[in-house]
Amino acid sequence: MTTASAPPRSLEPTPGQTVGPFFAFGTNYEKMHEVVHPHSPGALLLGGTVYDGAGNPIPDALVEIWGADADGTVPRARGARRRDDHSFTGFGRAATNDDGRYEFWTRNPGAAAGGAPFLAAIVFARGLPDKLHTRIYLPEDAEALAADPLLSSLAAGERATLIATRLPGGGLHHDIRLQGEKETVFLAF
Amino acid sequence: MTVIPRPPVAPESLLAAPDQASQAEITREIAEFHADFLRREAAGEVLPRTMYDFPPYRSSILRHPTKSPTLVDPETIELLSPAFGQRDVAAIESDLTLQHAGEPLGERITVRGRLLDSWGRPIANQLIEVWQANSAGRYIHQRDQHPAPLDPNFTGAGRAVTNDRGEYLFTTIKPGPYPWKNHVNAWRPAHIHFSVFGSSFTQRVVTQMYFPGDPLFGLDPIYNSIRTQADRDRLIGVYDHDLTEPERSTGYRFDIVVDGPDATWFEQEEGH
Numbered sequence: 372m373t374t375a376s377a378p379p380r381s382l383e384p385t386p387g388q389t390v391g392p393f394f395a396f397g398t399n400y401e402k403m404h405e406v407v408h409p410h411s412p413g414a415l416l417l418g419g420t421v422y423d424g425a426g427n428p429i430p431d432a433l434v435e436i437w438g439a440d441a442d443g444t445v446p447r448a449r450g451a452r453r454r455d456d457h458s459f460t461g462f463g464r465a466a467t468n469d470d471g472r473y474e475f476w477t478r479n480p481g482a483a484a485g486g487a488p489f490l491a492a493i494v495f496a497r498g499l500p501d502k503l504h505t506r507i508y509l510p511e512d513a514e515a516l517a518a519d520p521l522l523s524s525l526a527a528g529e530r531a532t533l534i535a536t537r538l539p540g541g542g543l544h545h546d547i548r549l550q551g552e553k554e555t556v557f558l559a560f
Numbered sequence: 561m562t563v564i565p566r567p568p569v570a571p572e573s574l575l576a577a578p579d580q581a582s583q584a585e586i587t588r589e590i591a592e593f594h595a596d597f598l599r600r601e602a603a604g605e606v607l608p609r610t611m612y613d614f615p616p617y618r619s620s621i622l623r624h625p626t627k628s629p630t631l632v633d634p635e636t637i638e639l640l641s642p643a644f645g646q647r648d649v650a651a652i653e654s655d656l657t658l659q660h661a662g663e664p665l666g667e668r669i670t671v672r673g674r675l676l677d678s679w680g681r682p683i684a685n686q687l688i689e690v691w692q693a694n695s696a697g698r699y700i701h702q703r704d705q706h707p708a709p710l711d712p713n714f715t716g717a718g719r720a721v722t723n724d725r726g727e728y729l730f731t732t733i734k735p736g737p738y739p740w741k742n743h744v745n746a747w748r749p750a751h752i753h754f755s756v757f758g759s760s761f762t763q764r765v766v767t768q769m770y771f772p773g774d775p776l777f778g779l780d781p782i783y784n785s786i787r788t789q790a791d792r793d794r795l796i797g798v799y800d801h802d803l804t805e806p807e808r809s810t811g812y813r814f815d816i817v818v819d820g821p822d823a824t825w826f827e828q829e830e831g832h
């Protein structure tokens with residue numbers, strides 16, 4: 372971004388808390404998991420399961436994704452919460468179902484300036500005391516993935532937790548593990 | 561053909577901690593963990609404001625990461641935020657007392673505040689979502705099994721988009737405390753859930769606003785998953801008599817400060 376440093380902070384941040392068990396009626400909105408219309412060009416299904424440390428699916432998690440459009444541009448038109456069935460808003464939200472599964476209709480994100488394309492993601496859940504940031508990378512561009520500053524700082528097993536699997540039909544599969552052997556890499560900024 | 565009913569979504573058994581400790585045990589654990597956090601901090605360890613690993617909150621035991629988060633330079637997408645705007649919510653959505661034919665039961669309150677970044681700059685045009693129990697401590701959510709009455713005139717969900725000065729205002733009723741199954745005789749202090757977007761995705765926060773002087777604060781593992789008393793105090797709305805309206809409602813102030821890496825200082829957003 373820039374090499375100058377920011378001035379000192381003057382305020383302490385408001386700490387986060389768990390989203391709790393009863394978030395659905397407060398956070399649901401129409402077509403919230405349709406970042407693009409399912410029948411629009413390039414639409415694909417991104418889905419996976421959120422697991423706990425015992426390997427059980429988490430049926431009360433909330434996943435949010437935020438990403439650039441296929442050409443790498445970030446949507447800036449206001450109105451990201453309204454779904455008009457043709458605009459790409461970049462943001463989506465999905466609650467996991469009884470089987471711990473989340474699903475989004477979205478497009479392959481483009482990359483910023485030759486980097487490896489990824490979706491920014493946040494996970495919330497009952498029992499999770501605060502939000503967790505992570506990324507969901509596209510699997511294809513091996514060169515860009517190898518050069519990515521985050522991925523190249525990780526061990527192979529950790530790196531794998533951030534890269535989605537391409538499915539034969541063009542969709543993406545990506546599980547998120549809050550704890551355990553294949554625990555997803557979560558991020559601090 | 562017989563239709564076999566599906567089991568309810570995430571049955572209550574999932575929500576009950578298996579060990580069902582006593583309140584005294586939970587209170588003791590909370591005190592021990594808080595003391596341990598002070599020791600670890602004094603020894604130089606950097607701990608998060610909200611502890612992911614906080615066993616008194618029993619359902620967190622299998623749901624918190626065990627590895628430290630990986631520190632990363634945010635990319636462009638992470639320094640921007642979904643572009644919300646005034647047209648994303650109708651004005652009436654911020655008044656939770658107007659969503660039905662009649663008035664909900666309970667103490668009518670207003671909650672207002674400013675959305676700010678760490679440098680005190682107001683954040684305009686960002687989405688704040690709230691949800692809460694009714695005045696009897698009952699959620700409209702199907703999974704809430706607490707045998708307190710539902711209020712036909714209260715749903716308990718609202719939304720607002722901050723104005724040019726970063727301000728928001730909700731009109732609602734004061735939620736009641738409610739029991740849960742973390743341990744025997746577990747009760748949550750009254751609270752309103754807040755979901756907040758900043759001008760950067762890294763600033764996203766979901767939290768809870770509490771009410772001053774609640775006797776349940778010291779007993780509640782969720783409130784106490786926040787490590788320091790100073791930070792726990794930040795989640796308590798401030799009673800402000802200047803926000804109280806004669807014959808109408810009492811007023812609380814709840815400013816929300818979203819954190820972000822230094823790079824968020826430089827991100828020039830429209831609306832700043």
Ligand SMILES: [Fe+2]
Nearest residue numbers: 391393751753
């Ligand atoms: Fe709650």
